[in-house]
Amino acid sequence: MDELEENLIAEIARGNLSAFREIVECYQSSLLNYICRYTGDRAAAEDIAQEVFLRVFKNAKEYRPLSSFKTWLFKIATNLCLNELRDNKMQRNTLDIFELNEAGFVALAEKRQSPLRELENRELSFALKKAFKSLPENQRVALLLHKYSGFSYLDISQMMNCSISAVESLIHRARQSLRKQLTPHL
Amino acid sequence: MKDCKEIRERLSAFIDNELPLSERMLIERHLHQCPACTQEEIYLRQVIALMDDIRDEIPSRLFIPATIHRVSAWKRCEYVKGHILMPALTVLRSVFSVVLWLLEANADRIRTPFNAYLRSFDDFPPESLSSVYISLIQGESI
Numbered sequence: 001m002d003e004l005e006e007n008l009i010a011e012i013a014r015g016n017l018s019a020f021r022e023i024v025e026c027y028q029s030s031l032l033n034y035i036c037r038y039t040g041d042r043a044a045a046e047d048i049a050q051e052v053f054l055r056v057f058k059n060a061k062e063y064r065p066l067s068s069f070k071t072w073l074f075k076i077a078t079n080l081c082l083n084e085l086r087d088n089k090m091q092r093n094t095l096d097i098f099e100l101n102e103a104g105f106v107a108l109a110e111k112r113q114s115p116l117r118e119l120e121n122r123e124l125s126f127a128l129k130k131a132f133k134s135l136p137e138n139q140r141v142a143l144l145l146h147k148y149s150g151f152s153y154l155d156i157s158q159m160m161n162c163s164i165s166a167v168e169s170l171i172h173r174a175r176q177s178l179r180k181q182l183t184p185h186l
Numbered sequence: 187m188k189d190c191k192e193i194r195e196r197l198s199a200f201i202d203n204e205l206p207l208s209e210r211m212l213i214e215r216h217l218h219q220c221p222a223c224t225q226e227e228i229y230l231r232q233v234i235a236l237m238d239d240i241r242d243e244i245p246s247r248l249f250i251p252a253t254i255h256r257v258s259a260w261k262r263c264e265y266v267k268g269h270i271l272m273p274a275l276t277v278l279r280s281v282f283s284v285v286l287w288l289l290e291a292n293a294d295r296i297r298t299p300f301n302a303y304l305r306s307f308d309d310f311p312p313e314s315l316s317s318v319y320i321s322l323i324q325g326e327s328i
Contacts, residue, residue: 015261016224017254017258020254020257021250021254024249024250024253024254025250028243028249028250029244029245030255032243032245032249033242034241037240042243045243046245046246046249046252049245049249049253050249050252050253053253053256053257054253054256054257054260057257057260058260065292099259122318128236128237128240136195136236146202147234147237152204153202153204165202168196168198168199168204169195171198171199171202172195172196172197172198172199172325174235175198175230175233176230177228177230179229179233180236182233182236183229185236186229186232186233186236
């Protein structure tokens with residue numbers, strides 16, 4: 001963990017709100033995207049993300065830099081998302097989360113050159129959404145943490161309390177599963 | 187690592203640069219010789235590329251103010267709890283203990299039947315219904 005971040009956490013532990021604001025500004029986007037993709041619920045994601053930051057503020061005194069702050073933050077987020085999903089507090093609605101972005105549409109359109117490409121892209125987006133949703137919980141978490149939050153296998157193993165080879169296996173199985181379901185679209 | 191099955195098991199870690207150099211080189215060598223595993227690698231890379239196309243969510247403009255507000259509310263709540271509620275509860279507990287002690291000390295006086303004092307407030311005419319009622323509950327003969 002870099003020194004600046006370490007100082008910020010120490011300040012948060014003393015109740016400093018401007019230090020807290022800096023941390024929120026720094027991680028809000030990556031955290032929100034992670035929660036969105038995990039839960040598939042955009043509306044609930046902001047609420048969960050706020051709760052994660054609140055827990056950071058509450059527990060800053062207990063934080064020990066054994067792992068990076070980001071790892072700690074995402075571990076809190078993972079636990080909260082898991083609780084939310086298990087408590088069935090939210091409907092797993094992935095309607096908007098897996099829409100392809102503009103660049104994605106263009107790249108795919110260039111690849112395909114089909115008059116029905118718009119429809120195909122929508123189909124692909126839907127298939128991706130469905131495939132992602134069908135992944136087992138731990139595979140989805142491992143894949144999300146690696147793919148979108150940039151964690152190494154080691155970080156993920158610390159977060160998920162498992163070995164590095166288990167993380168490797170989870171990510172590989174997740175990709176294979178996605179590949180099988182998306183093969184007609186590739 | 188010898189056969190294709192083992193190589194394929196490690197392809198994700200290979201793509202993610204999570205393997206030591208020696209293993210990496212071994213897989214690279216295998217991929218040069220094996221079209222089936224190369225095809226598998228291409229598929230995996232395509233899946234990864236497809237996932238890149240999932241759009242990013244942008245936090246709402248109110249996200250930071252709302253988060254700060256939530257934390258401030260919690261801080262206020264903690265302040266009230268620590269500086270007002272807990273001391274107030276301590277004082278209340280002390281007052282309650284004193285009251286209990288006083289009650290215990292004056293138990294005999296308190297145990298006197300309440301209707302014993304009714305006559306002190308009795309300014310009803312002797313024949314009135316209230317006077318008769320008070321006499322009845324005090325067990326006096328009418």
